[in-house]
Amino acid sequence: MDRLAFDIAHLLAGGLVLVSFVLLYQDRLYALLNVYALHAVVLALSVAWQAFVQAAPHLYVTAAIALGFKAIVIPVALHRIVERLGIHREIEAVVGVGLTMLAGMALVALSMVVMLRVTAGAAPLAREDLAFALAVVLLGLLVMVTRRNAVSQVVGFMSLENGLVLAATGARGMPLVVEISVAFSILIAFIIVGIFLFRIRERFDTVDVHVLDQFRGER
Amino acid sequence: MIRDLAIQGVEMLLVLLLAPALTGLVRKVKARLLRRRGPDVLQPYRDLLRLLRKEVVLAEQASWLFRVSPYLIFATTWVAAALVPTFAAGLLFSWSADLIAIIALLGSARFFLALAGLDVGTSFGGIGSSREAMIASLAEPAMIMIVFTLALIAGSTQLSTIAGFMASPEVGLSVSLGLALAALILVAIAENARIPVDNPATHLELTMVHEAMVLEYSGRHLALIELTAAIQLLLYISLIACVFAPWSLAGAGQGIAAQLVGAAGYLVKLAIGGVLLALFETAIAKMRVFRVPQFLGAALMLGLLGTLLRFVSGGF
Numbered sequence: 367m368d369r370l371a372f373d374i375a376h377l378l379a380g381g382l383v384l385v386s387f388v389l390l391y392q393d394r395l396y397a398l399l400n401v402y403a404l405h406a407v408v409l410a411l412s413v414a415w416q417a418f419v420q421a422a423p424h425l426y427v428t429a430a431i432a433l434g435f436k437a438i439v440i441p442v443a444l445h446r447i448v449e450r451l452g453i454h455r456e457i458e459a460v461v462g463v464g465l466t467m468l469a470g471m472a473l474v475a476l477s478m479v480v481m482l483r484v485t486a487g488a489a490p491l492a493r494e495d496l497a498f499a500l501a502v503v504l505l506g507l508l509v510m511v512t513r514r515n516a517v518s519q520v521v522g523f524m525s526l527e528n529g530l531v532l533a534a535t536g537a538r539g540m541p542l543v544v545e546i547s548v549a550f551s552i553l554i555a556f557i558i559v560g561i562f563l564f565r566i567r568e569r570f571d572t573v574d575v576h577v578l579d580q581f582r583g584e585r
Numbered sequence: 586m587i588r589d590l591a592i593q594g595v596e597m598l599l600v601l602l603l604a605p606a607l608t609g610l611v612r613k614v615k616a617r618l619l620r621r622r623g624p625d626v627l628q629p630y631r632d633l634l635r636l637l638r639k640e641v642v643l644a645e646q647a648s649w650l651f652r653v654s655p656y657l658i659f660a661t662t663w664v665a666a667a668l669v670p671t672f673a674a675g676l677l678f679s680w681s682a683d684l685i686a687i688i689a690l691l692g693s694a695r696f697f698l699a700l701a702g703l704d705v706g707t708s709f710g711g712i713g714s715s716r717e718a719m720i721a722s723l724a725e726p727a728m729i730m731i732v733f734t735l736a737l738i739a740g741s742t743q744l745s746t747i748a749g750f751m752a753s754p755e756v757g758l759s760v761s762l763g764l765a766l767a768a769l770i771l772v773a774i775a776e777n778a779r780i781p782v783d784n785p786a787t788h789l790e791l792t793m794v795h796e797a798m799v800l801e802y803s804g805r806h807l808a809l810i811e812l813t814a815a816i817q818l819l820l821y822i823s824l825i826a827c828v829f830a831p832w833s834l835a836g837a838g839q840g841i842a843a844q845l846v847g848a849a850g851y852l853v854k855l856a857i858g859g860v861l862l863a864l865f866e867t868a869i870a871k872m873r874v875f876r877v878p879q880f881l882g883a884a885l886m887l888g889l890l891g892t893l894l895r896f897v898s899g900g901f
Contacts, residue, residue: 373758380760380894387886463879467886474893482897494897 371419375491378412379498382532383474386505389525390470391463395448395517399441402521406436409528416535419491424542425535431549432531440524440556447560448517451567458514458574466512473504495536502529516566516573520559527552592844593677597667599848600823604815605629607822607859612786614863629815633808641804644705654701655802655809658694662813665690666820670827672847673835674745683742684732687824688725691776694813695721702798713797716874720782720794723881724775727768730888734765735828737895744824748831764891766829771884773821775877777814780866782877785814794874822858823851830854 385405392398410433417425459466481497488496506526510519527548534545563573570577609626616623643652665687668678695717702714736742738761739750750756775782778795787793799810827834833850835843872880 369757376894376897377758377760377763380764380897383894384760384764384890387890391883464882467882471886471889471893474890478893478896497897 372490375412375415375419376494378408378415379495379532382408382412383498383501386502386525387470389509389521390466390505393459395515396445398518398521399444402524403437403441405525405528406432409531410437412532413535427542428531428535428545435549435553436524436528443560444517444520447563451563451573453517453573460512460514466508470505470508473508474501477501477504492536496533499529499533499536502532514574514576516563516575519575589677592673593667596671596673596676597663599671600666600816600819601663603855604812604819605633607819607855608815610856610859611863614860615867618863618867633812636808637805639804641806644801647705651701651704654697655806657697659809659813661690661694662816662820666816668744669820669823670745670748670834671823672851673844674748676745684744685742688728688732692725698798705801707801709797709800713794716794717798720775720877720881723878723885724772727772727881727884727888730885730892731765731768731772734761734888734891734895737892738762744827748827748834751828752831752834761891761895764887764894768884768887768891769825771880773825775881777818777821779862781869781872781880784871819855822855826854826858
């Protein structure tokens with residue numbers, strides 16, 4: 367039973383890392399949003415499984431928040447934003463897919479090396495969750511760094527936050543109050559970013575963030 | 586000892602005899618899916634016999650390499666196929682060579698084929714060879730990563746041992762295995778020149794790879810090369826079946842009944858593999874040659890990720 371519980375947790379957390387890579391691989395905006403929804407669904411499954419294994423009912427709330435907000439509300443809202451903005455559907459990446467993938471691999475390797483060294487004394491389940499969570503966070507950062515389009519940067523930010531939730535779950539969960547307030551602050555951040563997107567668009571006629579650099583006179 | 590030798594011999598003959606039928610089955614299913622009647626499943630055998638009877642037409646500039654290559658390619662691929670357990674594990678040859686040796690044998694077969702494509706000096710052969718080299722340089726690292734993942738999980742690169750481990754309850758659920766399977770399927774599609782990478786059904790198309798290299802061959806040489814292609818397809822399906830679905834394999838010292846059950850199971854697995862391949866090929870369009878590196882890069886990435894994730898669960 368223990369072995370099976372660990373294997374399933376490993377499968378789901380590993381699946382989350384894999385979906386992060388799929389996010390990195392996408393070059394269409396709508397596909398990116400759909401993959402982000404999948405990311406949230408895998409996160410919800412992973413958290414729910416941890417809730418079952420650790421017998422911690424409050425984690426079910428976390429899973430429900432992940433499923434409701436991140437898998438349904440935010441992707442649908444982003445879809446509408448993209449539609450309203452009427453932006454170009456293809457994402458301009460800063461470097462090629464191959465290089466990005468290699469960088470992602472290096473980040474995953476880095477997070478494994480760091481986390482497995484640091485958490486030598488922790489329970490296997492928590493160790494494995496922390497290593498995967500760090501990988502998801504770093505991959506989210508990579509998505510933000512390698513994309514020029516503001517909408518895909520938002521997606522990278524959201525997937526980063528998913529990694530944080532996974533880490534918290536592995537460490538026996540955050541207190542429920544913190545959990546809910548984090549979820550709401552993410553939602554508020556999302557709304558602010560949405561308003562920003564429209565402002566950027568109004569001002570520059572594009573959501574390519576390189577224009578901002580030019581505007582500040584940096585190049 | 587003699588019994589083991591007999592089983593190994595039967596296995597080698599079985600591979601040789603079944604390979605054209607598998608190709609025929611894939612072609613038939615593909616034709617039926619397109620609502621054509623399609624040639625008979627046995628048609629590849631007739632093609633091979635006809636080609637064997639025909640005279641060989643050689644280009645004037647062809648060197649000895651061009652004439653020797655088909656035999657070398659056929660021999661290396663056949664030996665590689667003989668190393669994969671089809672219906673019984675614990676083959677006699679299997680103890681002398683492992684998964685890495687199979688990759689090396691297939692790699693040398695490809696090397697000679699590419700050389701033969703360049704030998705006559707036609708532009709088509711050159712295009713085919715250079716593209717084949719590009720595909721191989723990406724597919725082989727991916728294949729090696731898959732082998733690493735499997736070896737880390739099963740603790741051996743020996744196919745019989747891996748199959749035994751996969752059939753035992755110890756294997757459990759592992760995300761690395763799933764990644765390795767996905768990567769292996771991508772590599773198998775590229776290596777066998779199947780549809781998203783190359784189109785095996787056409788002869789005169791600018792995007793072809795494998796057919797461009799063998800364009801100058803005729804007669805018995807062509808027959809050998811076509812048979813080799815069929816054996817290679819069978820080899821990859823057997824490999825996937827042996828590693829990821831080893832349930833009907835007969836053990837090392839088991840009786841004739843177990844062997845027969847294993848053989849029946851093997852035939853079923855081959856048929857399923859062939860039908861799935863045909864379905865996949867019908868559902869997907871061929872991609873541009875310049876997108877092949879991305880396709881194989883995904884395989885490499887999956888293999889690498891499988892190895893990395895394995896270290897997390899293996900760390901305790």
